[in-house]
Amino acid sequence: MAKRLRYDMNACLGCQTCSLVCSTLSGYHSLGESGINIKTKGGLQGKFVCVVCAGCTENISCLEACKTGALKARNGGGVLLDKNKCIGCKKCISACSIGAIHYSDNLDRPIICRQCGTCAKYCPHNCLYMEEVE
Amino acid sequence: MLYTNHIRVLSINLTDETYKIEHREDLKQYLGGVGVASKLLEENIKPDADILDPSQCIVFAIGAISTIFPVITKTVAMFWSPLTKELGESYAGGRMAMTMLMAHFDAIVITGKSKRPIYLAIESHNVEFRDASAMWGIRSDDVGRIIREREKGAGKRSIIRIGEAGENQLSFASVCVDTYRHFGRMGLGAVMGSKNLKAISIWGKGDLPIKNQKAYFKVFQDLHKKAITTDVMKKYHDLGTAMGVNLMNEKGGIPILNLQTSQTDDIENLSGETFAEKNLVRKTACAGCPVGCIHIGQFRREFGKGYEFEAVNVGYDYELIFSLGTFLGLNDSDEVLELIEAVEDYGMDAISAGVVLGWATEAYQNGLFTVNESLVPLEFGNQKNYLAALKHMAKRTNEFYYNLGKGCAHASSIYGGQDYAMHFNGNEMSGYHTGYGSVLGSAVGARHSHLCNGGYSFDQGGEGNPEELLDKIYNEELDRCILNSLIACLFARKMYDKDTILNALKSVDVVMTEEELDNAAKEIFRTKLRIKKMLGYRLKSLRLPKRFFETTGFGTKIDEAMTYELIKKYSEKCEALMNS
Structure with a gap:
């Protein structure tokens, strides 16, 4: 069955291994090229929050906003980006209500989690995990 | 910079608010970290000017493989220490190394003095000198919050800042890095304070293309697995370093009551287990470390009648x-946490602060000064008075506290009690009194810290062969020059043996042999020794407080004459290295 990324951030250490690994898959040592971003709720004394694609299965706003057909619905939730069809209009970014898409000036394209689950494999506290989708 | 033939150095002058970038090919052979920072300190230090003169420098550097491998998380700061008056070297975790890497700066050199309080906002393509006048006098965690709200880059930035102790140039003022980590030791906070530099924020928004993705990720995967699945790192995550309280006490190696003793029957209330069961609420990690050794404890404070509590x-x-517990005769984890909160707020090194108060308590008991000077009676176990003393120290309330703020070596030179002012050449002792290894290690270590060469880890009790011990300490000091050039967290020292280091370096296009690595270590150590000599330090002249030779460590009484004989031999080894 298809899976999508889920998280429970209470136990997060803030090590950012997920982001570093995600960028590595894009071929960069970076945080900017990562589809998953770990921030604090206002300072390190607050809890950590995870900003990542929610893996929408219906009413997929970013997909609806994409006029060039660069985004396609992914089986199990979320979207897949066809780089060749993307013109960098950034409409997907403003369409995502949880702010999970950002633009990489370096790669000149939006960074969208493709729900591959690699970050979850490297999370030392299992805050990130893949969940089966009905 | 990774995948290039140079080290990228950002030099900032606070006096005229200018900055420049240099690509230094000549520095590449020193890997990074302490290797590069030592060279830059040697170039920029002004031995003829005052220690806190505006012309002096602060050097920050990240290592050859910072952040891109697990537990390689540290940034080094090098400076002229106002505490020991010689080589200053301090390490901090947090997010600083990651942000410097992503901003593409291997090293940052800061000189000059701002006309008014400022903070620096550094990013890949810009350095801003921002007014911090209103932040002067504000405690370090509030400064962190203010800068978080003013600067961009949430999740990708690091904010380092000083507290009131740094502003007032306390000789052991610290620098807080991202709330829970510090450049704690040797007084970097005072150097920043002397430059009117309240804080630095670094935004790491850039990136670096990976040259050989497959080879790199293979090594990363192996090391990640090693870090989270083997026992090598487990202890640091579980109880954390606090686990050492019971272990050290059982063997008689934890300094208690200003090192009047090294063992007690009554330590359970301060054990790692007690802290974990009673106070631990959370663990956190430096960027790039899946281990998560940072233990956060919580205590409750009643601030008003009617069950008014704050957490x-x-x-x-x-x-x-x-330092803030056993050394001061405290016996309650909540009380220790409250003292830690105070040193955090004021921005001072927790080890030095506790050890200085330990000396002051005994000196007060011995009548070397009165309550007219100390303003509160200093008594072992009296936590409330210690809280008051920390405040006076940070604010440098009177002449006595001004002197106390220069460390116990200085204070005891004025008031007496030098035999029990527990420091190594001005740097207050660490929490290990375990035999010859601990005393020799800190005595001969380049920065007089237990972490220079881990001397204490060679102490097993009983009489070892001192000559062998000396060789072990010397070799470990050299090996740590390598680890500190990467810059690995020293908790991961057993994970990163030389083969592992060479393999990791190779995966990011740095091909070296073990011999070349060892030669780099020697050159780094040589550089540090040259700086120490330039600043007038002579290891042979070092004298230690008598108490190190009176209180047993792991049941061993350390012989004073033999210790000085060994220090002399070590000094000769260093001379030989410098001349080689």
Whole structure:
């Protein structure tokens, strides 16, 4: 069955291994090229929050906003980006209500989690995990 | 910079608010970290000017493989230490190394003095000198919050800042890095304070293309697995370093009551287990470390009648439990956490603060000064008075506290009690009194820290062969020059043996042999020794307080004459290295 990324951030250490690994898959040592971003709720004394694609299965706003057909619905939730069809209009970014898409000036394209689950494999506290989708 | 033939150095002049970038090919052979920072310190230090003269420098550097491999998380700061008056070297975790890497700066050199309080906002393509006048006098965690709200880059930035102690140039003022980590030791906070530099924020928004993705990721995967699945790192995550309280006490190696003793029957209330069961609320990690050794403890404080409580969270570690706990005769984890909160607020090194108060307590008992000077009676176990003393120290309320703020070596030179002012050449002792290894290690270590060469880890009790011990300490000091050039967290030292280091370097296009690595270590150590000599330091002249030779460590009484004989031999080894 298809899976999508889920998280429970209470136990997060803030090590950012997920982001570093995600960028590595894009071929960069970076945080900017990562589809998953770990921030604090206002300072390190607050809890950590995870900003990542929610893996929408219906009413997929970013997909609806994409006029060039660069985004396609992914089986199990979320979207897949066809780089060749993307013109960098950034409409997907403003369409995502949880702010999970950002633009990489370096790669000149939006960074969208493709729900591959690699970050979850490297999370030392299992805050990130893949969940089966009905 | 990774995948290039140079080290990228950002030099900032606070006096005229200018900055420049240099690509230094000549520095590449020193890997990074302490290797590069030592060279830059040697170039920029002004031995003929005052220690806190505006012309002096602060050097920050990240290592050859910072952040891109697990537990390679540290940034080094090098400077002229106002505490020991010689080589200053301090390490901090947090997010600083990651942000410097992503901003593409291997090293940052800061000189000059701002006309008014400022903070620096550094990013890949810009350095801003921002007014911090209103932040002067504000405690370090509030400064962190203010800068978080003013600067961009949430999740990708690091904010380092000083507290009131730094502003007032206390000789052991610290620099807080991202709330829970510090450039704690040797007084970097005072150097920043002397430059009117309240804080630095670094935004790491850039990136670096990976040259050989497959080879790199293979090594990363192996090391990640090693870090989270093997026992090599487990202890640091579980109870954390506080686990050492019981272990050290059982063997008789934890300094208690200003090192009047090294063992007690009554330590359970301060054990790692007690802190974990009673206070631990959370663990956190430096960027790039899946281990997560940072233990956050919580205590409750009643601030008013009618069940009015506040909850306070602070990080704790073995060293803090020793310096602000056992060393001062405290016996309650909540009380220790409250002292930690105070040193955090004022921005001072927790080890030095506790050890200085330990000396002051005994000196007060011995009548070397009166309550007219100390303003409160200093008594072992009296936590409230210690809280007051820390405040006076940070604010430098009177002449006595001004002198106390220069460390116990200085204070005891004025008031007496030098035999029990527990320091190594001005740097207050750490939490290990375990035999010849601990005393020799800190005595001969380049920065007089237990971490220079881990001398204490060679102490097993009983009479070892001192000559062999000396060789072990010397070799470990050299090996740590390598680890500190990467810059690995020293908790991961057993994970990163030389083969592992060479393999990791190779995966990011740095091909070296073991011999070349060892030669780099020697050149780095040589550089540090040259700086020490330039600043007038002579290891042979070092004298230690008598108490190190009176209180047993792991049941061993350390012989004074033999210790000085060994220090002399070590000094000769260093001379030979410098001349080689």
